[in-house]
């Protein structure tokens with residue numbers, strides 16, 4: 001008899017029972033675990049102060065957990081790991097370098113020769129639709145275009161995992177929706193694993209395979225929702241479906257409950273302080 005083992009895609013990122021406390025005693029995570037599969041698109045959502053940025057810094061190795069460990073492709077994470085690429089809210093381009101030279105710079109730092117730098121820079125700039133402005137300086141571009149350059153610069157390094165920290169939060173609503181679509185198109189072509197931090201419920205549902213809601217520190221994950229919406233996702237079609245609205249309602253309900261919990265915790269805390277007297 002032939003034994004058939006079910007196929008489980010390998011975990012590209014695994015977070016095993018991590019704890020983290022800042023030096024001032026603020027405990028943000030206790031026994032937190034998360035596994036992300038290859039090619040999965042995971043959105044991390046949560047109210048302000050729940051630990052999204054701290055988590056991103058732990059996933060990237062910029063912060064060391066006080067307990068447990070974070071592994072990428074089975075290896076303990078460290079910040080310069082080639083498998084990791086970052087996109088932040090501000091594009092942080094060099095203002096004196098052209099668009100193409102900005103992309104080449106990252107490749108040069110990664111040890112690519114001049115020919116490879118140009119080839120890859122042109123390829124990824126054309127993927128994000130910016131080949132026509134390759135010689136422009138960053139100040140000649142719109143906010144959305146600058147964020148596309150930042151995306152091309154990161155994609156050119158061909159990371160396995162993209163860590164994205166509210167990358168479109170500073171853009172106007174229309175550009176933000178366009179960038180969401182652009183990101184999904186690139187993701188379907190390039191097949192990375194994406195961890196995307198956002199405050200925005202609609203953005204999380206539109207983009208992700210799975211939305212992970214962070215609760216009050218140090219509790220870690222409050223809830224997770226698998227987003228069963230067909231791909232490719234067309235913004236007009238998807239956003240008008242009952243299922244999209246239902247996911248949004250569920251997430252809104254969870255975030256509301258977390259916020260309420262925080263308010264009552266802080267009321268209890270201040271009440272306890274008053275009762276303790278001066």
Ligand SMILES: Nc1ncnc2c1ncn2[C@@H]1O[C@H](COP(=O)(O)OP(=O)(O)OP(=O)(O)O)[C@@H](O)[C@H]1O
Nearest residue numbers: 022024026028047048049050051052053054055217
């Ligand atoms: N360097 C630090 N030292 C001490 N405490 C910190 C530090 N950075 C963040 N914190 C605290 O850790 C908790 C989580 O902060 P974090 O910035 O990770 O949350 P967040 O979910 O990213 O918030 P936001 O959405 O507002 O950016 C907060 O209570 C915050 O005050």
